[in-house]
Amino acid sequence: MKAAVIVFPGSNCDRDVQVALRQSMGSEPLMVWHKDSDFDKVDLIVLPGGFSYGDYLRCGAMAANSPVMKEVVARAQKGVAVLGICNGFQMLTETGLVPGVLMRNADLRFVCRDVTIKVETSQSLFTAKYEQGEAIRIPVAHHDGNYYADDDTLSALEDRGQIAFRYCDQEGKLSEAANPNGSQRNIAGVYNETKTVLGLMPHPERLADPKLGGTDGRALFDGLVEALS
Amino acid sequence: MKARVHVTLKNGVLDPQGKAIEHALSSLGFDGVNDVRQGKVIEFSLSESDPAKARAEVEAMCEKLLANTVIENYDIELNA
Numbered sequence: 001m002k003a004a005v006i007v008f009p010g011s012n013c014d015r016d017v018q019v020a021l022r023q024s025m026g027s028e029p030l031m032v033w034h035k036d037s038d039f040d041k042v043d044l045i046v047l048p049g050g051f052s053y054g055d056y057l058r059c060g061a062m063a064a065n066s067p068v069m070k071e072v073v074a075r076a077q078k079g080v081a082v083l084g085i086c087n088g089f090q091m092l093t094e095t096g097l098v099p100g101v102l103m104r105n106a107d108l109r110f111v112c113r114d115v116t117i118k119v120e121t122s123q124s125l126f127t128a129k130y131e132q133g134e135a136i137r138i139p140v141a142h143h144d145g146n147y148y149a150d151d152d153t154l155s156a157l158e159d160r161g162q163i164a165f166r167y168c169d170q171e172g173k174l175s176e177a178a179n180p181n182g183s184q185r186n187i188a189g190v191y192n193e194t195k196t197v198l199g200l201m202p203h204p205e206r207l208a209d210p211k212l213g214g215t216d217g218r219a220l221f222d223g224l225v226e227a228l229s
Numbered sequence: 230m231k232a233r234v235h236v237t238l239k240n241g242v243l244d245p246q247g248k249a250i251e252h253a254l255s256s257l258g259f260d261g262v263n264d265v266r267q268g269k270v271i272e273f274s275l276s277e278s279d280p281a282k283a284r285a286e287v288e289a290m291c292e293k294l295l296a297n298t299v300i301e302n303y304d305i306e307l308n309a
Contacts, residue, residue, distance in 0.1 A: 058297055065294060094297065101299045106245050148242065148300060182245070 001229040003029040003044040006072065008063050013049035013085065013205060020205040021046070024221035034063070037071040043228040044081045045072055047088030049141070049203060059102065059144045060090030069095060081125055081228060082197045086142055089189070089199035098190050098199045099157065100149035105142070106182025112141040114214075115180050117165040117188045117202055118172050124195045127164065129223035135172040136216040138202035140180055145201040147183035147190075154185055164189035164198055230275045232287050233306040234295055237268035242300045271295055283307055 003021050007014045014031065021029040029046075032039045053062035063069060073095050076082045084092040092098045105111060114137050119130040130136065149157070157163055165188040169178045174186045181201070189200030204217030238244050244266050251265035277283040287305050296303040 057294070061294065061297070093299075099299075101297055103242075103300065104245055106243070108245050108249055146245075150241075182243075 001025060001044065001225055002040065002042040003046065003224075004032045004039055004042045005029050005046045005048055006032050006034060006068055007048070008034045008050065008052035008066070010052045010054055011048050011050035011087070013087075013203060016203070016205040017046050017048045017085070020208040020217070020221050023208065024218065024225045032068065034066050034068045037067040039071070042080070044083065044224055045075065047072070047082065047084040047091050048205075049086030049088060052087055052091070055087075055144075058090075058094070060087060060092075060094040063087075063091045064094035073097060076192075076197050079194070079196055081224065083126065083224070084197070084199040085203055085205065086140075086145070086201055089201055090144065092197065092199040097197050098192050099153050099162075100147055100187075100190065102142075102144050102201070103146040103148050104144050105146050105180075110141075110143040111145070111180045112139075113180070114139050114207075115188075115202060116168050116170050116172075116178065118168040118174070119165060120163045121161055123161075124164070124191065124198070125224060125227040126198045126220055127223060128227055129219035133172060135168055135170060136219075137207065137214055138204055138217055139206045140202045142181070142201055145181040145183065147181075147187040147201075149184065154187075157190060158185075160193060162191045162193065162195070163187055164191050165200055165202070230278055230280070230283050231308045232273050232275055232283065233308075234271045234287065234291060235268060235304040235306070236271065236291075236296045236301050237304070238266055239300055239302055278309075280307055280309075 122132045166186040204220040207214035208218040246267045247265040291303040
C-alpha cells in the first residue's frame with residue numbers, strides 16, 4: 001500500500017499522521033507539498049489537521065481551491081481513498097467531497113481534550129478493525145468543529161449510512177453533554193456516498209502509540225493498510 | 230468599478246457569535262437588541278466596467294470562494 005500526506009502551509013499534524021502511517025504500513029508515506037499537484041499514484045491520500053493558509057476566509061476554504069486539491073478531488077472521484085482529519089475534514093466539506101460544513105463551536109471556545117466517539121459502522125475501509133457501536137477515546141483540538149447540514153441532508157446521510165462517528169459518553173450513549181462543539185446529531189465524522197472518503201474532527205493519529213497515552217486511533221490506520229494492501 | 234460583497238448566514242442557521250454579541254450588548258445596557266447576526270464584508274476593485282459583466286463575475290467569485298452557500302447568502306453592491 002502507498003499513501004500520501006498533503007502538507008499545506010499551516011498544517012501541523014502532518015508529521016503525526018506520517019508517524020502513525022509509518023507504524024501501520026511499515027514503510028514511508030509520501031509527503032506532498034501543496035504546490036506539487038503531480039505526485040505518484042497512491043492508494044490513500046491524507047489531508048492532515050492544522051490551520052492551512054491561516055484559516056483565512058473560512059477554515060479549509062483556501063486549501064480547497066489550491067492546485068493540489070484539484071488533483072485530490074479528481075483522484076477521490078476515481079475511487080482513491082481520502083482521509084481528512086480536523087482541518088482536513090474542513091477542506092473536504094469546502095470541496096464538496098463530503099456534505100455539510102464545520103461552523104464555529106457552539107460555545108465559541110477552542111476545545112482541546114479527549115472525547116469518546118461511537119463507531120457507527122465497521123463496514124468501511126476506515127473502520128473494519130473496530131466493532132460496530134464501539135466507543136473509542138480520541139482527542140479533539142479545534143475551534144470550528146460544529147458540524148452543520150440541513151435536516152434533509154442529515155436524514156439522507158443517516159439513511160445511506162454515511163455517518164462515521166458520533167460523540168458519545170463512555171458507555172456509547174449519545175448526549176448533549178458528550179457533544180464538545182454543538183454538532184448536529186452529535187456527528188463527529190461523515191463519509192461520502194461510496195464510503196471511500198472520510199472526514200472527521202477527532203485526531204486518531206494522536207492516540208496511536210502507547211507512549212502517547214492510548215492506542216484507540218491505531219485501528220483506523222491498521223484497517224486502512226489491511227483494506228488497501 | 231468597486232465591488233462590495235456582504236456574506237451573511239442563512240435564516241435558520243444558528244449563529245453563536247451573533248448570540249455572544251447580543252449578550253454583550255445587553256450587558257452593556259443596550260436593551261431591546263434582538264436577532265443579532267454576524268457576517269462579513271469583502272471589498273475590492275474590478276477592472277471590468279460593464280455592470281452586467283461585473284455582476285456576473287462577482288457572482289461566480291461568491292459561488293466559488295467568497296461564500297459557502299451551504300450556510301451563507303451573499304449580496305453584491307457595485308459602484309462605478
